[in-house]
Amino acid sequence: MKNTFGWVQLGTTDPKTAKDFYEHLFRWKITPQKMDGDKSFLEIDAGEGPCAGISEAKEGKESRWIPFVSVGDIHEYTNKAKDLGAEIVVPVMDLGQNQGFISVFLDPTGAVMGIHSKH
Numbered sequence: 697m698k699n700t701f702g703w704v705q706l707g708t709t710d711p712k713t714a715k716d717f718y719e720h721l722f723r724w725k726i727t728p729q730k731m732d733g734d735k736s737f738l739e740i741d742a743g744e745g746p747c748a749g750i751s752e753a754k755e756g757k758e759s760r761w762i763p764f765v766s767v768g769d770i771h772e773y774t775n776k777a778k779d780l781g782a783e784i785v786v787p788v789m790d791l792g793q794n795q796g797f798i799s800v801f802l803d804p805t806g807a808v809m810g811i812h813s814k815h
Contacts, residue, residue, distance in 0.1 A: 702766030703812055704748045708759035711738055711750050718750075726750065732792030762800060762810045770797040770813035777801050777811075786810075 708714045715726050715738055725741040740748040753759060767773040770788050778784055786800035796814040803809055
């Protein structure tokens with residue numbers, strides 16, 4: 697595993713407007729997807745398969761893109777980030793439907809970063 701960027705997620709207060717904007721700007725194919733439970737998101741296919749998503753931001757949060765680095769072991773890298781001074785803002789979470797796991801942290805400079813693992 698090379699620990700490269702593998703996904704980017706837009707959390708926005710207005711997913712429909714974001715969908716319309718990016719579909720027209722880049723001609724991306726953006727389709728609704730269900731997650732386990734009642735959660736859903738919009739999946740972006742830029743022409744070579746899914747590469748990003750759009751989801752509704754929590755109340756009071758600003759719209760922003762979060763990059764995700766693909767790692768081999770989500771728990772190892774989440775713990776390592778914490779040990780190196782990161783603040784974990786989304787602990788390891790199962791995405792369901794065999795989509796893998798994510799966590800999100802603030803690095804020691806305050807920048808947001810996500811990690812994703814299939815296991």
